[in-house]
Amino acid sequence: xxxxxxxxxxxxxxxxxxxxxxxxxxxxxxxxxxxxxxxxxxxxxxxxxxxxxxxxxxxxxxxxxxxxxxxxxxxxxxxxxxxxxxxxxxxxxxxxxxxxxxxxxxxxxxxxxxxxxxxxxxxxxxxxxxxxxxxxxxxxxxxxxxxxxxxxxxxxxxxxxxxxxxxxxxxxxxxxxxxxxxxxxxxxxxxxxxxxxxxxxxxxxxxxxxxxxxxxxxxxxxxxxxxxxxxxxxxxxxxxxxxxxxxxxxxxxxxxxxxxxxxxxxxxxxxxxxxxxxxxxxxxxxxxxxxxxxxxxxxxxxxxxxxxxxxxxxxxxxxxxxxxxxxxxxxxxxxxxxxxxxxxxxxxxxxxxxxxxxxxxxxxxxxxxxxxxxxxxxxxxxxxxxxxxxxxxxxxxxxxxxxxxxxxxxxxxxxxxxxxxxxxxxxxxxxxxxxxxxxxxxxxxxxxxxxxxxxxxxxxxxxxxxxxxxxxxxxxxxxxxxxxxxxxxxxxxxxxxxxxxxxxxxxxxxxxxxxxxxxxxxxxxxxxxxxxxxxxxxxxxxxxxxxxxxxxxxxxxxxxxxxxxxxxxxxxxxxxxxxxxxxxxxxxxxxxxxxxx
Numbered sequence: 001x002x003x004x005x006x007x008x009x010x011x012x013x014x015x016x017x018x019x020x021x022x023x024x025x026x027x028x029x030x031x032x033x034x035x036x037x038x039x040x041x042x043x044x045x046x047x048x049x050x051x052x053x054x055x056x057x058x059x060x061x062x063x064x065x066x067x068x069x070x071x072x073x074x075x076x077x078x079x080x081x082x083x084x085x086x087x088x089x090x091x092x093x094x095x096x097x098x099x100x101x102x103x104x105x106x107x108x109x110x111x112x113x114x115x116x117x118x119x120x121x122x123x124x125x126x127x128x129x130x131x132x133x134x135x136x137x138x139x140x141x142x143x144x145x146x147x148x149x150x151x152x153x154x155x156x157x158x159x160x161x162x163x164x165x166x167x168x169x170x171x172x173x174x175x176x177x178x179x180x181x182x183x184x185x186x187x188x189x190x191x192x193x194x195x196x197x198x199x200x201x202x203x204x205x206x207x208x209x210x211x212x213x214x215x216x217x218x219x220x221x222x223x224x225x226x227x228x229x230x231x232x233x234x235x236x237x238x239x240x241x242x243x244x245x246x247x248x249x250x251x252x253x254x255x256x257x258x259x260x261x262x263x264x265x266x267x268x269x270x271x272x273x274x275x276x277x278x279x280x281x282x283x284x285x286x287x288x289x290x291x292x293x294x295x296x297x298x299x300x301x302x303x304x305x306x307x308x309x310x311x312x313x314x315x316x317x318x319x320x321x322x323x324x325x326x327x328x329x330x331x332x333x334x335x336x337x338x339x340x341x342x343x344x345x346x347x348x349x350x351x352x353x354x355x356x357x358x359x360x361x362x363x364x365x366x367x368x369x370x371x372x373x374x375x376x377x378x379x380x381x382x383x384x385x386x387x388x389x390x391x392x393x394x395x396x397x398x399x400x401x402x403x404x405x406x407x408x409x410x411x412x413x414x415x416x417x418x419x420x421x422x423x424x425x426x427x428x429x430x431x432x433x434x435x436x437x438x439x440x441x442x443x444x445x446x447x448x449x450x451x452x453x454x455x456x457x458x459x460x461x462x463x464x465x466x467x468x469x470x471x472x473x474x475x476x477x478x479x480x481x482x483x484x485x486x487x488x489x490x491x492x493x494x495x496x497x498x499x500x501x502x503x504x505x506x507x508x509x510x511x512x513x514x515x516x517x518x519x520x521x522x523x524x525x526x527x528x529x530x531x532x533x534x535x536x537x538x539x540x541x542x543x544x545x546x547x548x549x550x551x552x553x554x555x556x557x558x559x560x561x562x563x564x565x566x567x568x569x570x571x572x573x574x575x576x577x578x579x580x581x582x583x584x585x586x587x588x589x590x591x592x593x594x595x596x597x
Contacts, residue, residue, distance in 0.1 A: 030111070031056040034063065034086075034104045034118040039203065044094055047123055049102050050087040059108040060084070066105070066117060070098035070153035097127045099153035101200045120201025124151065130196045130208040137297075140188065140218045140242060146181040147196050147208055153177075154198035154205070162193040186215040188243075189294050217241035217289040217296035225285065225304045230597065233274045233306070237287050237299055244289035244296070252284040254553075255562035279596045280307040280551060282564035308551065308566045311581075312592040314350040316340045318362075320585035322411070325578035326367040329353070329394045330590055333362040339374055341394045347581055347592045354395040358387065359402075368414045372397065373433065375409035375421060384409040386419060386431055386438050401437030405429055415455040418477045422450035427470075428462055430477050441478060446470040447485045456497035459483070463492040469504060486514060490530075498535045501557060505530040511542050511552060513560060524560050526550050532575040534582075539563070541582055541595070543572035549582055549593055566593055 034051040042048050055061050065079035065088055081088060092100050101122040107114040128151035136144045145159065159173040159182065175182055186192060193212040198205040218240040226234040235249065244267050251262040251274070265272050276283070284303040289296040318337025323330055330342040330350070339362055341354035360378040367373070370392045377384035384405040390398045407426035412419055417434035418441070427446035431438045448464025455461075460472045460480070468488035473481040486502065490509030495502060497516075504512040510525040511533065528546030535541070538555035548568030554560045570586040577583070580596035 029056065029115075030059060030061065030106060030108045030113050031115060033115045034106060037102070037104065037118055037121045037202075039102065039121045039123055041094060041123065042089070045091055047090045047092055047094070047100065048087060049090065049104075049121065051104050051118060053084075053086060053106055055106065057108065057110075059110040062107045062109055063088075064105050064107060064114070066103045068099075068101040068153065072153075074101075074103075092123070094123070095125055095127060097125070097150055097152045099124055099128060099151055099198070099200050101153065101203075103201070120155075120203070122154075122200035122203040124154075124198060124200075124203065124205035126206065128152075128154070128198055129206040130157070130198065133194065133196055133208045133211045135192070135194065135211055135213045137186075137213070137215055137218070138183070140215075140240075141185055142183050143186050143192070143213070143215060144181055144183050145194050145196075149178055149180040149198075151198040151205060153200065155200045157196055157198055158204065160195045160197075160207075164191055168193075168195075188215050188217070189291075190215065214294070216294050217244050217291060219297035220247065220287045220289060220299040223285065223287055223299040223302045225302045227304065227306070228273075230306065231276045233276060233283060233285075233304060235272045235274065235285055235287065235302070237270055239268060239270050239289075241289040241296055243291060245291050246289070247287050248290050248295070250286050250288075250298075253278070254282050254551075254564050258286075276306050278306065278563060280564055280594070281305070282308065282562075305564060305566065307594045307596070308549070308564050309594060310566070310591050311594050312344070312346075312348045312350050313588070314342050314352065314590045316342075316352070316589035317355075319587060320573065320589050321362075322364045322574045323576045323583055323585045323590070324365050324367045324372070325576050325583050327394075328578075329391075330576075330583055331365050331367055331372050331391070332585060332590065333365045333374065333376075335361050335363070338362050339365065339372065339389065339397060341391070341397060342590055343394070344581075344583070344592065347594075350590060350592060354393075354397055356389060356397040356399065358399075359385065363409060364411045366412045366414050366419075367391070371400075373412055373414055373419055373438075375405070375412045377405075377408045383407065384423070386412065386421060386433075388433060388436060388438055401435075403431060403438040403440055405431075405440075406443050410450060411452040413453045413455045413460070415460075415474075418474075420453050420455050420460050420474065422446070422453040422462055424451075425449050428453065428460055428472055428480065430474070430480060432477075442480065444472060444480045444482060446472065447482065452494045454495045454497055459497075461495045461497055461502060463495045463504065464488075465491050465493070468492050469495055469502065488512070493530065494532045496533050496535045496540075499557070503533050503535055503540055505533040505542055507531075511540060511550075511560075513540075513554070513557070515557075522558075522560065524552050524562060526562070526565075531572065534575050534577045536577050539595075541575055541577055543575040543584055545571040548572060549575070549584060551595060 063081040067078040103117040130147040157175040161172040222238040249263040318334035322333040338358040339356040343353040364375040372389040387402040407424040411422040421429040423429040446462035447470035448467025452463040469486040491507030494505040502514040506512040528544040532543040540552040542550040
């Protein structure tokens with residue numbers, strides 16, 4: 001009997017446990033998570049977060065606010081609302097790259113039971129918006145979309161895409177946090193558009209700017225130039241495209257504009273030969289593939305010179321400052337080392353054949369017939385000198401006679417029986433040189449500090465630096481008359497006159513060309529410091545201290561342009577054209593550059 005009673009008690013206890021257990025498992029709880037979270041900026045440093053909540057019990061509910069700033073971990077106990085208020089104001093920095101993310105859960109103060117967290121909302125300042133969105137075609141079938149990741153703490157990025165005039169495909173691509181690019185397959189010749197934005201939870205940043213492109217043929221690459229002979233340039237390139245109809249070749253001559261589609265060649269071509277008709281020049285090329293009206297991007301640009309290369313040089317003992325070439329001998333004013341004579345009959349192998357000591361510093365030289373006229377000076381407090389040198393035997397030059405100048409002679413030009421000397425601050429000095437010993441005639445102001453002189457048709461044109469060019473009538477050398485002054489916005493260093501045009505090496509203004517009849521003035525910029533000028537035939541040659549030798553086509557004097565240039569590492573101090581060559585002096589001595597066939 002006792003056994004039956006014990007069994008009954010046990011069964012009763014078990015039943016009670018089962019009932020209690022069932023109540024614990026099936027209890028309705030306190031409700032689902034808070035929902036409809038919204039976030040509003042209410043001032044420059046405050047946000048309001050609000051939500052809704054439907055509770056299923058009569059218990060008092062608290063709300064726990066969880067916050068994450070930037071890439072920090074969630075702070076699940078950031079703030080506790082101890083009543084059933086369904087909003088919260090947070091003080092934050094609202095102009096930051098950090099993303100402020102929030103989520104909320106409800107808890108019962110009776111049972112401590114909590115709901116799962118709500119969805120996440122986040123604040124994105126203007127600073128977090130992606131910028132610099134760009135598209136780069138990396139091959140014929142793919143592009144890379146890139147941007148600047150400005151957000152700190154985003155969950156990731158969404159990319160919207162639009163093809164042609166179709167609607168936007170929103171959230172076309174979902175990317176992880178800290179992304180700043182992705183690669184996308186594309187079809188040729190269909191315009192594609194992209195925009196990017198960061199997201200965290202259900203919130204997102206502002207859109208980036210929209211960018212677009214039309215994928216096209218892949219550009220040729222590795223363009224190189226060869227010169228199989230002096231009048232031909234061979235182009236070679238790598239064909240990287242498929243399905244092109246051909247290749248378009250653009251060409252630039254000197255500093256002129258591009259000649260677009262100068263030549264068209266067939267598909268799958270990788271080489272082309274250009275015939276050069278100019279006697280020299282700098283030539284630049286680029287290539288692109290085409291299909292109908294669609295073109296690839298350009299290849300790299302490749303550049304080469306036809307001629308315009310140093311073919312010979314010679315180091316003089318002094319510092320070469322001026323040059324005159326006659327009978328294939330270069331006569332160089334070599335400063336403290338007097339007059340150097342360089343035999344240039346073989347331009348590729350010039351050699352010094354003679355020299356002459358001149359008192360102190362030799363500055364300028366001019367050659368006529370069998371005589372060299374040499375200007376020198378002995379210092380700031382001493383007058384300069386003009387010497388006549390017999391060069392009948394270039395290997396053994398001999399001074400015949402010397403006469404002092406009024407000032408420091410910077411340049412000399414022989415015209416008839418007279419020497420015209422750019423005599424510094426004194427202006428233009430004139431000397432009679434028909435005898436073995438020169439004799440001083442007169443000096444006239446040139447309108448500035450005379451540094452170079454050129455005589456043409458009984459007028460002397462004097463370069464006066466900042467004061468431009470002075471013109472002096474020398475019809476009567478005993479009574480010269482100052483005629484006019486051409487002002488300068490640069491620094492007039494040298495002058496030359498040809499065909500009623502005045503050519504001025506005008507410093508940072510480049511080559512200045514003045515029509516002596518109409519006074520119309522043009523400039524050809526060398527982008528450096530034009531220092532010396534020589535003109536022959538249809539070309540002007542400029543020695544630029546910063547860049548070397550420039551060849552300027554003046555065949556159409558109203559439209560001069562740079563045909564080519566030879567970049568020098570040294571500063572050319574003087575220039576003289578002779579035969580097919582330009583002879584230049586610099587701190588090292590003599591450079592000979594071929595300019596014609």
